[in-house]
Amino acid sequence: MSESLFDASDGEQMMDKLSLYFAYPFVRYCVMVGVMIALCSSLLGVTLVLKRYSFIGDGLSHVAFGVMSVAAVLNLSNNMIIVLPGTILAAVLLLKTGQNAKIKGDAAIAMISVGALAFGYLIMNKFSTSSNLSGDVCSTLFGSTSILTLTSREVIICAILSFIVVVVFVLFYNKIFAVTFDETFARSVGTKADAYNLLIAVVIAVIIVLAMNLVGSLLISALVIFPALSSMRIFKTFKSVTVFSAIFSVVCAFLGIIISMLAGTPVGSTIVATDIVAFGICSLIGTLKGGR
Amino acid sequence: MALITAKDLSVGYGGQTVAEHLNFKVNSGDYLCIVGENGSGKSTLVKTLVRLIKPVAGEVKFGDGLMANEIGYLPQHTIVQRDFPASVKEIVLSGCQSRMGLRPFYTGAEKKLAADNMEKMSITNLADKCYRELSGGQQQRVLLARALCATQKMLILDEPVSGLDPKVTAEMYELVAGLNKEGITIVMISHDIKSAVEYADHILHIGNTIFFGSKSEYLQSKAGKIFMMMQSKDPHVGKLV
Ligand SMILES: Nc1ncnc2c1ncn2[C@@H]1O[C@H](COP(=O)(O)OP(=O)(O)OP(=O)(O)O)[C@@H](O)[C@H]1O
Ligand SMILES: [Mg+2]
Numbered sequence: 026m027s028e029s030l031f032d033a034s035d036g037e038q039m040m041d042k043l044s045l046y047f048a049y050p051f052v053r054y055c056v057m058v059g060v061m062i063a064l065c066s067s068l069l070g071v072t073l074v075l076k077r078y079s080f081i082g083d084g085l086s087h088v089a090f091g092v093m094s095v096a097a098v099l100n101l102s103n104n105m106i107i108v109l110p111g112t113i114l115a116a117v118l119l120l121k122t123g124q125n126a127k128i129k130g131d132a133a134i135a136m137i138s139v140g141a142l143a144f145g146y147l148i149m150n151k152f153s154t155s156s157n158l159s160g161d162v163c164s165t166l167f168g169s170t171s172i173l174t175l176t177s178r179e180v181i182i183c184a185i186l187s188f189i190v191v192v193v194f195v196l197f198y199n200k201i202f203a204v205t206f207d208e209t210f211a212r213s214v215g216t217k218a219d220a221y222n223l224l225i226a227v228v229i230a231v232i233i234v235l236a237m238n239l240v241g242s243l244l245i246s247a248l249v250i251f252p253a254l255s256s257m258r259i260f261k262t263f264k265s266v267t268v269f270s271a272i273f274s275v276v277c278a279f280l281g282i283i284i285s286m287l288a289g290t291p292v293g294s295t296i297v298a299t300d301i302v303a304f305g306i307c308s309l310i311g312t313l314k315g316g317r
Numbered sequence: 318m319a320l321i322t323a324k325d326l327s328v329g330y331g332g333q334t335v336a337e338h339l340n341f342k343v344n345s346g347d348y349l350c351i352v353g354e355n356g357s358g359k360s361t362l363v364k365t366l367v368r369l370i371k372p373v374a375g376e377v378k379f380g381d382g383l384m385a386n387e388i389g390y391l392p393q394h395t396i397v398q399r400d401f402p403a404s405v406k407e408i409v410l411s412g413c414q415s416r417m418g419l420r421p422f423y424t425g426a427e428k429k430l431a432a433d434n435m436e437k438m439s440i441t442n443l444a445d446k447c448y449r450e451l452s453g454g455q456q457q458r459v460l461l462a463r464a465l466c467a468t469q470k471m472l473i474l475d476e477p478v479s480g481l482d483p484k485v486t487a488e489m490y491e492l493v494a495g496l497n498k499e500g501i502t503i504v505m506i507s508h509d510i511k512s513a514v515e516y517a518d519h520i521l522h523i524g525n526t527i528f529f530g531s532k533s534e535y536l537q538s539k540a541g542k543i544f545m546m547m548q549s550k551d552p553h554v555g556k557l558v
Contacts, residue, residue, distance in 0.1 A: 214415035215386030261447035262404035
C-alpha cells in the first residue's frame with residue numbers, strides 16, 4: 026500500500042519535472058530534432074546493413090568529423106555550409122572506391138576514415154582558438170549538449186533536411202528495395218542501379234550530417250544500424266521491417282532524450298543505450314516467436 | 318526479323334574474351350537451349366544479352382519490337398544475404414520495376430500482373446512468406462514469377478534447375494514449356510542435355526566446338542554426339558534423368 030503510494034508520487038514528481046522542462050522552448054526543440062533525426066537515420070538502415078554499406082556510414086561519420094573541425098577552425102557561423110557538401114562529396118568518393126574491385130574497398134575506406142579523424146583532431150588542436158579544446162572534440166565525437174542549445178534556425182534547417190530525406194525515401198522506396206534486394210536483376214531490366222546507389226550514398230551523407238548534432242560522429246552508426254537489426258529480428262518483409270525500424274528509432278530517441286534529461290546523462294549515449302536495450306528486447310521477442 | 322541476332326559476338330570480362338565468334342538468332346516463339354562445359358562462358362553470354370556486361374567484340378541486335386529491358390532474366394546465382402527481409406509478393410512485384418520508369422509506386426494493374434504470375438507459378442499461398450525461408454524450388458518459382466513480370470516476350474533462364482531434386486526439376490521444365498506454349502520465347506542454359514533435347518527446339522553449344530542449329534541438326538552433329546556421350550557416362554547426370 027505504502028509502496029504503491031510512493032510509486033505514484035514518484036511518478037507524479039517525474040511528470041512535474043518533465044512538464045516543467047517542456048515549458049522551455051529549447052527542450053521542445055531538442056525533442057523535435059531528436060525525433061526527426063531518429064526517423065531519418067532509421068529509414069536507410071536496412072539498405073545500409075544489407076548492402077554492406079554500414080562501413081561507408083562509419084567512414085563518412087569520421088569524414089564529417091574532419092570537415093566539422095575545419096569548419097570549427099574557420100569559425101563559420103553555420104558550419105552546415107561546408108559540412109554538408111564535404112560529406113556528400115566524401116560519400117560519392119567512398120562509393121566509387123568501394124565499387125572499384127581493383128582497390129581493396131574496405132582498406133581504402135578505413136584509410137580515409139582514420140585519416141579524417143586524425144587530420145580533424147590535428148587541425149582542431151593546432152588552430153582552434155577555443156578555450157575548451159577537449160570539450161569541443163568530445164562533443165563532436167560523442168554528440169554534445171549543444172542539442173540543448175539549438176536555435177530555431179537550426180531546428181528549421183533540420184526539419185527541412187529531414188523532410189527531404191523522408192520524401193526522397195518514400196518516392197524511391199520501390200527502387201531502393203529493387204536495387205538492394207537484387208542489383209543484378211535490377212540492372213538487367215534497365216534500372217539505373219548506379220544512379221540509385223549514388224542517391225543512397227548522398228542521402229546517407231545528409232543523414233550523417235544531421236545525426237552528428239544529436240549523437241556525435243562516433244555513435245551515428247548505432248542510430249542507423251540498431252533500428253534495422255532490431256526489426257529484422259521480428260519482421261520478415263521489407264515493408265514491415267522499414268516501418269518498424271522507423272517506429273523503433275523514434276520511440277527510442279524520444280525515451281532516450283527524456284531519460285537523459287531526467288537523469289542528467291549525455292543525450293547521444295543515452296539514446297544509443299536505449300537502442301541497445303530495445304534491441305535486446307526485440308531479439309528476445311524474435312527468439313520467442315521461434316525465428317532463430 | 319529475329320528477336321535477338323548475335324553477329325560474330327565475343328563475350329568476356331574487362332577485355333578478356335571467354336567465348337568468341339558466336340553467331341545465332343532467336344526468333345519469336347523459339348525455345349533455345351545453351352549447353353557447354355563448366356566455364357565455357359554460357360553465363361557470360363546471357364549476361365551480355367541482358368546488357369549486364371558489354372560485348373568484347375561483335376554485336377547483339379534486338380529486333381521485332383523487343384527492347385533490351387523487356388527480357389525477363391533469371392540469374393544463375395541470386396545472392397540473397399542471410400536475413401534479407403523480403404516477402405514473396407514484394408520480390409515478384411519488383412519484376413515490374415522496368416515498367417515504372419520514374420513513377421514512384423506500382424499501379425493496380427502491375428499488382429494484378431504480379432498476382433497473376435504468382436498464381437501461374439502456384440506460389441499464391443506463399444505471398445506473404447519470407448523469401449529466405451522457402452525451399453530452393455519455391456525460391457526458383459518466385460524468381461521465375463518476377464522474371465515473368467518483367468516480360469511478355471522473352472525469358473532468359475540461367476540454369477533454373479540447378480540444385481533442385483528430380484521431381485521439382487521436372488515440374489520446372491513443364492512450367493517453362495507451358496510458358497513457351499503460351500508464346501513466350503525461352504532461352505535457357507542447362508547442363509541437363511537430355512531435358513534440353515527433349516524440350517528445346519534450338520541448341521547453342523559453346524566451348525571447344527561451337528554449334529548453333531535446330532535440335533535435330535544438333536543430334537546429328539559431331540559436337541552433339543560427343544556431348545551426349547560424355548554426359549551419359551557421367552554418373553551424376555545419369556541420376557538426374
Ligand atoms: N565476374 C567475372 N570476372 C572475370 N571473369 C569471370 C567472371 N565471371 C566468370 N568469369 C570467368 O569467365 C569464364 C566463363 O564463366 P561463365 O560463368 O560464363 O561459365 P559458365 O559456362 O556459365 O559455367 P557454369 O556451367 O559453371 O555456370 C570462367 O573462366 C570464369 O572464370
Ligand atoms: Mg553459368
